Amino acid sequence: MHFEYGDKEIEFLKKKDKKLGEAIERIGHVYRAVDSDLFSSVIHHIIGQQISTRAQETVWRRLCDRIGNISAVSICSIELNELQSFGMTFKKAEHIKNFAERVRSGDFDIERLVELSDDEVVRELSSIKGIGVWTAEMIMIFCMQRPDVVSFGDLAIIRGMRMLYRHRSIDRKRFERYKKRYS
Incomplete structure (x- = not known):
């Protein structure tokens, strides 16, 4: 079983953030296993x-x-x-x-x-x-497949944001601004 998302979610993110949209196009669909228990x-x-x-x-x-x-x-x-x-x-x-x-x-x-x-x-x-x-x-x-969870504590998320937006670091304030944009 994989985390489910479709065209509606992809189009929403592309519309909200041009750079993220370009990354989505470049990377394609991501299949991430979930544990439903x-x-x-x-x-x-x-x-x-x-x-x-x-x-x-x-x-x-x-x-x-x-x-x-x-x-x-x-x-x-x-x-x-x-x-x-x-x-x-x-x-x-x-x-x-x-x-x-x-x-x-x-x-x-x-x-x-x-x-x-x-x-x-x-x-x-x-x-x-x-x-x-x-x-x-x-x-x-x-597990719960909640769609609007973006974790400040996740190093991969922070690294991805730094790379995508070309920042040396992502502080809490900047992170919250991007998170709000995605939700």
Whole structure:
């Protein structure tokens, strides 16, 4: 499954920003895989924080090979030290176990997130230890397929803006101006 967008969205962006429109024409359609399962997406994103994509996939594969279906029940069924042994830090393993326990107990209603606004999703997810604004925004993009999420914390986005608009740096004020243009 890929992030869905079509001609309507492309034309909107081209109309709003000439330079972005030229880049869209040059690059073409981008196919970005999404994970539609909220729980496994949160786990996958916690694992991937501050490590390479390759390292993230290695840890993820080890976890999946061991427990199969990634669910609150399956995560809670393994010990913390075993979770860490898949290649993640002790802190990440703790955060993952804590999150799984909160979902399993009903303390955190993950399915409710789909009903919330972007700001509310960030607030709810950020209430979980180990999840910050950037991780919440990535989950909204690559799991929930929210169309108007542009993350200031994402280095690839910032680098892309710097290249596209030929800026040495993108500060928060400039970023917000571009973000408003795209939304």
